[in-house]
Amino acid sequence: MFLCPGEVLWGFAGRFSAVIYEFSGFDVKIFRKNVTTTHAFRTDYMHMHCYRQNIHRHPAKTILLNFKETIMNLRAHWITLAGTALVLSACSTSPQEDTTTDIATSGEAHTSQISTTSTVSTDSSVSSPVILPGSMEDFTLNVRDRVYFDFDRYDLSAKATETLDTQVRWLKRFGNVRIVIGGHADNRGTREYNLALSERRAQSVHGYMVGLGIDPDRITVIAYGKERPAMIGNNEEAWQENRRAVTKIDIN
Amino acid sequence: MFAPILLAVSLFTRSLILVFGLMFGPQLAQAQLRVDITQGHSKPLPIAVLDFASDQTSVTEQNLSRSIAGVIRNNLANTRLFTLTPTETMIKSFLALDRVPNFENWRIIGAQAMVHGRVEQRADGSISVGFRLWDSFREIQMHASEYSANTSAWRRIAHIISDAIYSRLTGEGAYFDSSIVYVAESGPADMRIKRLAIMDQDGANHRFFTDGSATVLTPRFSPTKREITYLSYSSGVPHVYLYDIGTGRREILGNYEGITFAPRFSPDGNSLIFSQSVHGNSEIFIVNLHNRQRRRLTNNNAIDTSPSFSPDGSRVAFNSDRGGKPHLYVMNADGRNPARISFGKGAYTTPVWSPRGDLIAFTKQRGGKFYIGVMRPDGSQERLLSQSYLEEGPTWSPNGRVLMFFREFRDGSGAKLYSVDLTGFNLREVPTPGDASDPAWSPLKPLK
Structure with missing residues (x-):
């Protein structure tokens, strides 16, 4: 199995989604904010979750394990949703068929939600039909999924609460969606202290959301300490990027 | 003759x-x-x-x-x-x-x-x-x-x-006939695969206890049984587990709310001391391993974690930011009379009581560097033994003469185990098959 054009590659360095544009090689082509950049495919992209277009989730492993075998001699070209053309030639299964099957079994794929949402297509160049409202892709693309913290702090900044306000609005729109809040710390602290600190950060987000009326039963909190950096690096930029709490749709 | x-x-x-x-x-x-x-x-x-x-x-x-x-x-x-x-x-x-x-x-x-x-x-x-x-x-x-x-x-x-x-x-106690349990690391830095591994003190007889499907952290030996306690994400949420080396049996410590972490055995092996964090407040608990009765030892809005018993079981050193920054504290084993013992500049974490009782080893962080050091249980005579970009988590040799810990490197190369004498001399890398962190030294193996 290969990456199919139209598949949404979610969580690129944790920051945005990408839809496979073309699968023919070993570079990663990213089109974002009207700029196309090409990166060499890195093995640490392996963990990215991958979602098939219009469909619910696909565990990244299925696809990326196959990647492992082909990575050395293939070049993959990916482009974001802003891409205009979806080249379907490399795909062995028809996305249309998959769409039908999976939507039928997906509890989140109510037509009513599709008609009520206006969060998709905020950018005119985005090809809106591929994103299911209330889905993780929808959330990731249309709502900022994370807030940042200062060193050894867990209080929410004004910018953070602004982000959380948009998350709360989204969560109120899709009242059946459950979420996981993951708290994280940079590596400038010891493991156990950072576990406690990251739990505090996630709980700051949890408390804020519950304060705005989100049912606490919809929220799971996980403390990751310094185990899952969003940015690999030993500099202020990476540390700031890693001191965060990330909201994800609970796919379980 | x-x-x-x-x-x-x-x-x-x-x-x-x-x-x-x-x-x-x-x-x-x-x-x-x-x-x-x-x-x-x-x-x-x-x-x-x-x-x-x-x-x-x-x-x-x-x-x-x-x-x-x-x-x-x-x-x-x-x-x-x-x-x-x-x-x-x-x-x-x-x-x-x-x-x-x-x-x-x-x-x-x-x-x-x-x-x-x-x-x-x-x-x-x-x-x-x-x-x-x-x-x-x-x-x-x-x-x-x-x-x-x-x-x-x-x-x-x-x-x-x-x-x-x-x-x-x-004239010192023995320590060569002992084991090290540690976390073997592999894979990309933002998705490390972490497995429990054990080896003899000199690196021989290396083997794995877990398959890497769940992240595991901070293993510690039981002082009395062939048993390990550690943290695992196997349920998705971090919790404390017990692992029997002989039978390979794994068991979650309890069905606790929030997250549980930082486990250590009591010196008699009958209890486990650990942190539980619920709603952003981590406290230290002790649980009797026979009847699973649990008692809270701290009651404070601050982070309270990394508990470590004194070898006689009468006191507990721990880490808290109740004073604003992470510092070391000592309290009675029943939670009474908590007193801060570290007063130097910087952040102090991971106190570990020496098996001889005379010293507490710790991690110190100051000015962009990490240090491994020791101090008396009353906080006096602080001595730093090692320093680098990132090092933490000291564990004592059974005779209290050598400390092992792990280092990470600014260039992003993988974590490695190191040991240093209590004197601060003989700093050396402890060879492991791959990257390694969170070492814990076993007691001397029993001579029965």
Whole structure:
């Protein structure tokens, strides 16, 4: 199995989604904010979750394990949703068929939600039909999924609460969606202290959301300490990027 | 000339090792050969460790001899308290166990201490290993023992002999016959695969306990059983688990709200002390492992974590930011009388009480650097032993003379284990098959 054009590659360095544009090689082509950049495919992209277009989730492993075998001699070209053309030639299964099957079994794929949402297509160049409202892709693309913290702090900044306000609005729109809040710390602290600190950060987000009326039963909190950096690096930029709490749709 | 006296000392382990002491006259003199290990830079003691079999014996015995003497030499050399006399400079590389050395020959090549031994394979497949330690200047025997075991236990015998030599010459407790449990790391930095692994103190007998499907952290040995406690994300949320090394049985500590982490056994092995964080407030709890009754020891809005019992079980050192920054505190084992003990600049975390009770090791973070240090339990006499870009998590050798910890590197290369003497000398990397973090030193293996 290969990456199919139209598949949404979610969580690129944790920051945005990408839809496979073309699968023919070993570079990663990213089109974002009207700029196309090409990166060499890195093995640490392996963990990215991958979602098939219009469909619910696909565990990244299925696809990326196959990647492992082909990575050395293939070049993959990916482009974001802003891409205009979806080249379907490399795909062995028809996305249309998959769409039908999976939507039928997906509890989140109510037509009513599709008609009520206006969060998709905020950018005119985005090809809106591929994103299911209330889905993780929808959330990731249309709502900022994370807030940042200062060193050894867990209080929410004004910018953070602004982000959380948009998350709360989204969560109120899709009242059946459950979420996981993951708290994280940079590596400038010891493991156990950072576990406690990251739990505090996630709980700051949890408390804020519950304060705005989100049912606490919809929220799971996980403390990751310094185990899952969003940015690999030993500099202020990476540390700031890693001191965060990330909201994800609970796919379980 | 001399009459060997056979002393039955004890019967040991499930592998049925018999321990005998062999005594030669003349007896010990008052002024003893001694390595002063309180001075890390003191001159290493030259010692000759001969082979344990002559070239007249069987190939099996010669191989065992090479292996056993090799482990002993390696153990002693790694301490840097000893320099091993090269075998090429020795007039003879084997001396029968019932012979008294010609001390003059050993003095000439500067070997102040000299070890010779014998390995014998018996008809039933077991082996018998005896050795003698001599002071070649005073011409006295300092120690002699003989051990029997299954052939497969040869490595343990080598460690036990190393311990006997080390203890006799330094006056310190033994530590070579011990294990390290640690977290073996692989994979990309933002998705590390972390597996529990165990190995002998010198890196031998390496094996994995978990398959890497769930991230595991911070393992610790039980002081009394072949059991480990650690943190695992196997349920998705971090919780404390117990692992029985013998049976491979895994068990979650309890069905607790929030997250549980930072587990350690009590010195009697009957309880576990750990942190539980619920709604952003982590507290320290103690749970009785027999009836699973749980008691809270801290009650504070701050982060309270990384608890560590004093060896007598009367007090608990822990980490808290109740004063604004992470610092070290000590409280009674029932949670009363918490008092801050660290007052230096920077952040102090991961207090670990020495098995001798006299010191608390810690991680310190200041000015972009991490340090491993020790202080008295009252916070006095802080000494920093090691520093680097990122290092943390000290664990004590069973005799309280060596600290192991792990380092990460600014260039992003993987974590590695390091050890350093309490003196701050002999900093060295502990070899592991791959990247490694969160080491925990076992107690000495039991001699039953």
